[in-house]
Amino acid sequence: MTAPRRTGLDIRWTAEDCTRVPFEVFNDRALYDIELDRLFAGGHWQYLALEQEIPNEGDYTTTYFGERRVVAVRGGDGAIHAFENRCTHRGAQVVTRLRGNARQFNCPYHMWCYDHAGNLLAVPQQKGVKGKGGMPDDFEVAGRGMRKLRTASFRGLVFGCFAEDPQPLEDYLGPVALRHIERITSRPIRILGYFRQVVEANWKLYAENTRDPYHAPLLHLFHVSFGIQTPAMTGGTYLDADGKNNCIHVETNPDDAKDHALLAEQYKTNSKYRPDYALKDPRIIGTEKSLGDSTTTVILSIFPSLVVAQVDNAFQIRHVRPKGPEKFEIYWTYFGYEGGSESEHEDKLRLANMIGPAGYISMEDGEAARLVQQGTRTQTGEHSFIEMGGRGAVGDRDTLAQEVALRGFWQYYRRAVGFDGAAANGG
């Protein structure tokens, strides 16, 4: 007999330092609903768009906070507004295209009319027709707008938050995220395209994946064969004090070639490592670094659902959109930089082969999450085992052979959804 299945906030964590994560958190519907409410509709700042995607008055783009549809709009005053995409009348989705330009927004159902900030402007037949019907006399459009979000930008990235009085965005992002966003936006961004990858796994398995430098040179043999990332390279993890946001980083160093020669021994139990492997068209390897430094990997994970990343010389924003307890989408914004040479631009088009759903490196991350989902979805009272890099307190590490940022994520997550008593609300 196994114990009765625990659900929601009754799911039991057996290790305070999060070296054990109960498998129920990856498939439990009650917990998922709590997450949608507390993580994706509460006090956490979430990524909306790039400012440059909506440059002109009336330009809008849509996204998801959890599963809630959200619209970001450039207003006439140049400010960016955001609101939940739901008519206050009967609840219909108002904005039906993914992106575009609109003078105003009309709900398709009864043509209720909203401005760029989501304020209700007019209701057809408010005074009735021929003296009959219409709204009660005390009806006013004021105060009946769509649910508004607070918005704030940092270096061209626009964030939104459902809470009325959230902490300042820069405080939420924290020093690790601020530093790495500043670096990656140190040149003006040029959007090259969007990619979408739908994975049949819980969204938190991807949150683990982007905080895990241990897997990179093992799952992604492409990484190792071409020296983009090997276990011996210089790198590690930076964490915020509360574990919320964190960053994997890898830098080249003069000993890499020597260390590379030792790989055959390290990989002797791995049939997929191919030291003899060579690309017929090697132009995607060793492209001139767009930011000029020795950094080859940055995977910045911002709670709950944003990743800002550099993989080799390919730069991206990844927005994670949950689609139920066992499905999520990764929405990639792939970018290069303005002002570079034509050859830099061509390099970037070729480097798309590294990332996205067909990327030599990143396609496998979805598959890894799917395999964990398959392995854990029936489990009750079992847990993962996360001790690579040690137990106990979390903090920065200067090696890639560790998983400490996963524990940082889980420690903050537990507080944020309310496992440890009162839910943390963004702070």
Add this chain to the structure above:
Amino acid sequence: MADDGAVFAILDLYSDYALCLDERRFEDWPGFFAESCRYEVQSRENRDLGLPGAMIFCDSRGAVEDRVTVLRDTLTYPYLHIRHLIANVRVHGERAGAFATSASYLVLHSTEEGETRIYSTGKYEDEIVFEADRPRFREKIVIADTFAIDNLLAVPL
């Protein structure tokens, strides 16, 4: 307009292309491309927005060959039975020995346990040339309507 012989050869090219991938003869796949070639998988979304980023971007025969080398040796992806259905092949015209063609595709994936799902649909916009009397893709642009990729895109479309 293209003569019948050329049109039949082009139709055969599409059928052989589908069979090659469905029979997992990945090493033969680069042979469908001309010595100087381009193969891209674009999303309908990027195409409509006029953005140049492609999910797969191969602007040389070598890059096409690299796609299948990693498929065989280094990538982790699920084992699936694949079926390419290519229809509505149209030869739009010829200029200097190069034929502009288009076709619709539907790719079905079936698991090892026999469950089938639609994996991808979209269109090909191609340019075909004859090398040593055999038709080859000088350019093959896949425009995926199914750009929300189910898990991953490893085997070419």
